[in-house]
Amino acid sequence: xxRIILTNLVRFLVLVxxxxxxxxxxTLYNLSTPYxxxxxxxxLPFETPNLLLFALSFILGLTVDAFYDTPGLHxxxxxxxxxxxxxxxxITVQKDGFDNEPEPTLSIMGxxxxxxxxxxxxxxxxxxxxxxxxxxxxxxxxxLSRFLLSSxxxxxxxxxxxxxxxxKKER
Amino acid sequence: xxxxxxxxxxxNAFFLFLIFEIASFVxxxxxxxxxxxSVINSTNQITGNLYARTDELxxxxxxxxxxxxxARENALLRNQLKSSKYIDTVAHKTVVDTIYKQQYEYxxxxxxxxxINKRNNYLTIDRGSREGIQKGMGVITANGVVGKIAFVGxxxxxxxxxxxxxxxxxxxxxxxxxxxxxxxxDDMNPRKALxxxxxxNAQPKxxxxxxxxxxxxxxxxxxxxxxxxxxxxGAGFFLNLEVALAVDFSKLExxxxxxNKFANEQAGLGAQEKKGDE
Numbered sequence: 054x055x056r057i058i059l060t061n062l063v064r065f066l067v068l069v070x071x072x073x074x075x076x077x078x079x080t081l082y083n084l085s086t087p088y089x090x091x092x093x094x095x096x097l098p099f100e101t102p103n104l105l106l107f108a109l110s111f112i113l114g115l116t117v118d119a120f121y122d123t124p125g126l127h128x129x130x131x132x133x134x135x136x137x138x139x140x141x142x143x144i145t146v147q148k149d150g151f152d153n154e155p156e157p158t159l160s161i162m163g164x165x166x167x168x169x170x171x172x173x174x175x176x177x178x179x180x181x182x183x184x185x186x187x188x189x190x191x192x193x194x195x196x197l198s199r200f201l202l203s204s205x206x207x208x209x210x211x212x213x214x215x216x217x218x219x220x221k222k223e224r
Numbered sequence: 225x226x227x228x229x230x231x232x233x234x235x236n237a238f239f240l241f242l243i244f245e246i247a248s249f250v251x252x253x254x255x256x257x258x259x260x261x262s263v264i265n266s267t268n269q270i271t272g273n274l275y276a277r278t279d280e281l282x283x284x285x286x287x288x289x290x291x292x293x294x295a296r297e298n299a300l301l302r303n304q305l306k307s308s309k310y311i312d313t314v315a316h317k318t319v320v321d322t323i324y325k326q327q328y329e330y331x332x333x334x335x336x337x338x339x340i341n342k343r344n345n346y347l348t349i350d351r352g353s354r355e356g357i358q359k360g361m362g363v364i365t366a367n368g369v370v371g372k373i374a375f376v377g378x379x380x381x382x383x384x385x386x387x388x389x390x391x392x393x394x395x396x397x398x399x400x401x402x403x404x405x406x407x408x409x410d411d412m413n414p415r416k417a418l419x420x421x422x423x424x425n426a427q428p429k430x431x432x433x434x435x436x437x438x439x440x441x442x443x444x445x446x447x448x449x450x451x452x453x454x455x456x457x458g459a460g461f462f463l464n465l466e467v468a469l470a471v472d473f474s475k476l477e478x479x480x481x482x483x484n485k486f487a488n489e490q491a492g493l494g495a496q497e498k499k500g501d502e
Contacts, residue, residue, distance in 0.1 A: 074278055080341035083412045107240040114248065119271050121339070122346045122382060125252025132248055136241040185252075187343045187389070192410040199412075 057098060057155075065113065068093050073120035085202040089210045090117055091178055094134055095171060098156050099146065103139060110135040123186070130182040137177045141170060159215030171211045172204075179204045272380045275337040275348060283477070290477045297366045328443050330480040331355055336380070340387055340414040340473045347371065347383040349479060357381050360441065362482040368447040368470030369393055369406075369436060370479050387414055387473055395419055395448050395467075396437035402426035403437050406448050406467065409456070414473050417449065418456050422463040428454060434467050442482060 072090040080086050094110050101109075114128030121127065142157070145166065159167040183200045232239055337348035351357050353376050363370040363383050371391060374384035384391060387408050395406045397419075404422035419434055432451045436442040453466035484490075 073274075077339065083341065083414070086341055103237045103240055107237075107244050111244045111248065115251075119268065120275075121342075122348075123252075123342075123344070125248045125250070125254075129245060129248035129252060132241060132244040135244075136237060139237040189389070189410075195410055195412065 065093050069116055072117060084199050085206045087203065087206040087210050089207060091134055092211055092214065094131060094138060095174060096156060096158060107132060107135050126186060129185060130178050133181050134174055134178040137174055141173060160220045167215060171208050175204050175207050276350065279336040286477055289475060293366060327485055329483040331357065331483060333479055333481055335476045335479055338476055343412065344389055345385040345387040347385055349381055349383060351481065352377045352379045352381050354378055357481055362442045363479050364442060364446055364482060365471055365479050369442055370471055372441065385473060394437045394439040395434045397426060397428055398433040398435050400426045400428060415469055417467050417469050419465040419467050422465060424463055426463060428465055430454065441484065
């Protein structure tokens with residue numbers, strides 16, 4: 054138990070620092086910006102209580118907001134992400150499988166499931182984030198292209214990090 | 225009552241979502257108008273410190289460019305010195321000049337955090353209310369206009385960059401003297417902006433400089449950019465021009481905050497005028 058808390062704490066710090074010190078400065082062709090920090094919410098254990106899940110998402114969003122000078126923006130997007138995560142997991146994962154599959158990582162859940170999971174959640178988060186930030190219908194074409202290209206970039210980084218920390222199944 | 229509780233626990237995810245989402249929106253809406261002081265930004269101790277530290281490291285990478293710029297600016301200023309000019313009339317006496325009164329003062333500041341890739345971009349600088357910075361002051365560099373102060377902390381302040389959807393600076397075509405205003409285009413190119421609402425009588429040329437007008441909070445004549453395209457989209461009864469910005473926002477290191485000594489007087493006049501209208 055304490056090991057899970059420690060891993061997640063370290064993951065939180067590493068992802069936030071990576072986001073605000075490195076990825077914040079990366080943009081491809083003014084269009085594609087990665088938001089890798091949401092990987093923290095994606096990788097929380099299956100058995101996280103809903104209250105904790107939402108609270109952590111909210112705190113993660115506010116932390117990133119503090120560095121991005123946009124209070125509330127990322128927090129709102131992350132809260133939506135938490136809801137989508139709950140729905141997605143309740144649809145695709147059987148409840149009794151929790152004992153031997155503690156965390157939704159790439160190495161445990163397999164490539165196909167993790168790819169869909171990451172893609173769906175990232176699309177929801179980015180769509181909400183970009184549209185809330187711009188909040189203008191007149192710029193919808195740029196917003197949508199930014200949303201799509203950024204999602205591709207983010208999912209790509211998620212898969213790369215999943216493969217980097219790949220551990221073979223012990224069973 | 226029991227049924228209600230069961231209902232709520234069954235769909236607890238949705239209700240938690242509602243609570244946190246509403247909380248986020250309250251924060252987002254309240255803060256976005258910059259009316260309320262808030263701790264959730266880059267002027268607080270933790271975020272400010274972290275940015276200042278990393279900026280110290282990154283500062284070494286751009287020493288050469290900053291040096292070049294300073295040297296250029298020094299040469300420019302030296303050209304304006306009286307001693308570097310040849311005077312072809314013989315001076316007889318010195319005159320104590322009382323015509324000029326200092327209107328603008330400049331506070332130099334270091335940029336410790338910046339972004340250019342979002343729809344609304346901000347900079348964080350390492351000067352705050354202790355150094356006399358107030359909300360609404362203009363920010364420039366040697367190259368041109370950067371933005372205006374949006375939030376002041378004790379030691380740090382946040383600058384709303386020109387690359388922001390709400391930023392508008394009154395600009396003027398340097399040769400034609402036609403006035404319009406500069407705003408950032410929606411294609412999010414950090415090197416381009418639009419000069420909109422220019423009168424149709426103006427006959428701008430490509431490469432014509434655009435400078436701040438007397439109507440802005442900046443001293444008149446600060447460069448904004450150069451006209452790069454004569455027809456930009458969205459033009460109606462007025463001309464819209466595309467302008468290549470004078471400042472390279474990705475390489476900002478040092479900026480000057482403009483302190484307008486007559487700002488209070490001007491604001492007072494505006495208030496009087498408003499009272500007269502009522």
